[in-house]
Amino acid sequence: MxxxxxxxxxxxxxxxxxxxxxxxxxxxxxxxxxxxxxxxxxxxxxxxxxxxxxxxxxxxxxxxxxxxxxxxxxxxxxxxxxxxxxxxxxxxxxxxxxxxxxxxxxxxxxxxxxxxxxxxxxxxxxxxxxxxxxxxxxxxxxxxxxxxxxxxxxxxxxxxxxxxxxxxxxxxxxxxxxxxxxxxxxxxxxxxxxxxxxxxILNNIEVLDLNKVDEKNLKKINRIKIGATTISNIHKDLSFLLLNNRQKSENKNLNISDILNQRVEYFKILANNRNIDFKVNIQDNIYTTIDSHRAERLFDNLISNAIKFSTKKGTIFIFLSTSSNHENIKFSIEDEGIGMKNSELDKIFTRYKKLNDNISGFGIGYDIINSIIKEYDIDIKITSSENTGTKVTLIW
Amino acid sequence: MVKLFSILLISVHLFANPYETNCMYCHKDKKELQLFMAQYTLKYSSEKKTKKALLRFLKNPTSNKSITTYGYIVKHGFKEKSKLNDKDLRDAIDSYYDKYNIKQFIK
Structure with missing residues (x-):
């Protein structure tokens, strides 16, 4: 057949x-x-x-x-x-x-x-x-x-x-x-x-006794860590994309405030490398039912995109809180980067669509974001203007 | 008594069907009347056309308008013009048609 x-x-x-x-x-x-x-x-x-x-x-x-x-x-x-x-x-x-x-x-x-x-x-x-x-x-x-x-x-x-x-x-x-x-x-x-x-690479860097390393080598180790983190991130995205259809979501009531804090910490080394500052306002102990792996991919892609499109020495604002009646969770991330045209916003969720060839990546970030927000019925709002920045808001 | 009888006679005459009082006096044979109707129907087909042809013939009978055979005319002679007015003549034709039209015999 x-x-x-x-x-x-x-x-x-x-x-x-x-x-x-x-x-x-x-x-x-x-x-x-x-x-x-x-x-x-x-x-x-x-x-x-x-x-x-x-x-x-x-x-x-x-x-x-x-x-x-x-x-x-x-x-x-x-x-x-x-x-x-x-x-x-x-x-x-x-x-x-x-x-x-x-x-x-x-x-x-x-x-x-x-x-x-x-x-x-x-x-x-x-x-x-x-x-x-x-x-x-x-x-x-x-x-x-x-x-x-x-x-x-x-x-x-x-x-x-x-x-x-x-x-x-x-x-x-x-x-x-x-x-x-x-x-x-x-x-x-x-x-x-x-x-x-x-x-x-990442595990060995973690266990290195950095006190015994001189400043010159510390800079080199930092660069190795940044490279390894980037590779690890790409690896996680590709794995998610390839295995997404076959892996069943293991939804649990998770503290997404903790997850977001961990992810911000994880990306700090990449942000610091470009002198990008994080301004974080995360309300403590916000719980929602989600698969931990998917929550991680969602935040990672939004944060890494914000870093990629930010100008050097820019600031990224991250916000997470519940609504006054505790019915909704609102997450937003805003960068001061190159921004996008309105025509580009329409194509943002297309897989392998790279809006800027000068920036590294496969063009799969928003495809992953889209599949996760669809699965959990999360509303997304993207506002952007060229040379000013982009703000992504999620409400669920 | 004579007066009463006269009134009765006049009323019967007034309300009598022109067909019965005028036509049946000569045309007593039912089969003959049925045959005439069959001849008219064969030639004129519809009720309207048959009645029209009958009226035209009765008002002014000619051999051209007659549907009977030459032998019948020779034997029985030719009919005189009807002395009935148009209304009575039409009533007589309607009664004749109602009684002998072919349609009612088809089963």
């Missing part, structure tokens, strides 16, 4: 191509079927016409016989199997009918009404006063048969088209899909390979 690839982009492309292909071909098949059916309908009617011509003549002959013997008390109107008939006078008033349907007009030689075809014949002389003979015949089962046949063929063609379209798209998209899978595998392997060395 055909399985859609896991990659969202490929899946979307396949579905788009298939839907366009199927819509156009199905419309074409339906148009052809309609044309064929109309043609068949005409053919069936003409075939029926020949039979009905004979039957109408039979009725007219019987009417003639009745008219010759009209002195009898009762004239029994001729009735034929499988058809209904009616006679009308010259002013088109009904004289007698064997069917119940009322006809408002008999001006056409042939017409459809409900499930019947009506054939109108002129009668002369006017036997029993009849100037018109109307024959009623069911739309026949030949036509229904034809309809069933066409419906079966159309459904089969549509099923065949669905199947072939998916196979075709799969064949066409295979090279692209293979390359993307390869890239995915490469990123996964690289990410995995980064865990051990990064952790080793």
């Amino acid at each position: 055909f399985k859609l690839p896991k990659n969202k982009c490929i899946r979307k492309t396949i579905l788009n191509v298939v839907s366009v292909y199927l819509t156009t071909t199905i419309l074409l098949v339906l148009a052809l079927s309609y044309m064929y059916l109309s043609n068949q309908e005409k053919h069936i009617i003409s075939l029926q016409q020949e039979k009905v011509d004979i039957q109408s003549q039979q009725i007219i002959n019987e009417l003639e016989l009745l008219d010759d013997n009209i002195v009898e008390e009762v004239a029994f109107y001729p009735r034929l199997n499988n058809i209904g008939s009616a006679i009308y006078d010259i002013d088109k008033n009904l004289i007698f009918s064997t069917f119940n349907e009322e006809l408002s007009s008999i001006n056409q030689k042939q017409f459809f009404k409900d499930n019947f075809i009506y054939y109108v014949y002129k009668v002369e002389p006017y036997y029993l006063g009849a100037a018109y003979l109307v024959i009623q015949k069911e739309k026949t089962y030949e036509f229904n048969n034809e309809l069933t046949k066409i419906a079966t063929i159309v459904i089969s063609i549509i099923l065949f088209l669905i199947l072939t379209s998916f196979l075709l798209v799969k064949i066409l998209i295979k090279p692209l899909s293979d390359n993307l899978n390869l890239l995915d595998k490469f990123i996964k392997d690289t990410t995995h390979e980064l865990i051990t060395p990064t952790s080793t």
Whole structure:
């Protein structure tokens, strides 16, 4: 059975191509079927016409016989199997009918009404006063048969088209899909390979006795720590992005004030390196139900973005508090950086979209933020102006 | 008594159907009347056209307007113009049509 690839982009492309292909071909098949059916309908009617011509003549002959013997008390109107008939006078008033349907007009030689075809014949002389003979015949089962046949063929063609379209798209998209899978595998392997060395570097720096290190070497160790922290952060983001779909959230009632304080502390070394100052206003002991790993990714990405886009010697304002009625939690982070245009704000959540090529990164930060705020139904508001800074506010 | 009888006779005459008082005096044979109606229907088809043809013939009978055969005319002679006024003539035709129209015999 055909399985859609896991990659969202490929899946979307396949579905788009298939839907366009199927819509156009199905419309074409339906148009052809309609044309064929109309043609068949005409053919069936003409075939029926020949039979009905004979039957109408039979009725007219019987009417003639009745008219010759009209002195009898009762004239029994001729009735034929499988058809209904009616006679009308010259002013088109009904004289007698064997069917119940009322006809408002008999001006056409042939017409459809409900499930019947009506054939109108002129009668002369006017036997029993009849100037018109109307024959009623069911739309026949030949036509229904034809309809069933066409419906079966159309459904089969549509099923065949669905199947072939998916196979075709799969064949066409295979090279692209293979390359993307390869890239995915490469990123996964690289990410995995980064865990051990990064952790080793960071752990060893932590246990170093910095009192015994001279100032020159302390600066070097600091740079190593900054580099390792950056790699660790990238590693965590990539892991989250790659494993997000497979890892189930372990939600717990967590003290996010503590988590945010820890994350601010973690990023201080990066901020200090660029002479960026943190102005922090975090209310103590704010609790909410969230997965600790996801809370960490959310704050890390917002803080690291603020650092990346800040100008040197700038200030980053971080604020966390509950609303006066304790129903909502409000978090905001504001930088004094390069800011963004309004047009750029619309594209901010697109994965791999880098708004500024001069700043390092993969363009995945806001994609991660977006997936987390969606999961926890958190409202986000981003205000930004060029060369002034950006403020991101979260409310949940 | 004679007065009362005269009033009764006049009332019967006044309210009598012109068809019964004028036509049936000569046309006593039902089958013959039915046959005439069949002939008119065969030629004129609808009620409206049949009544119109009958009125035209009764007001001024000619062989062209007659639907009977030449032999019938030779045998029974030709009908005189009706002396009834238009209203009575129409009433008589309506009664004749109601009684003998072909439609009612078709089952």
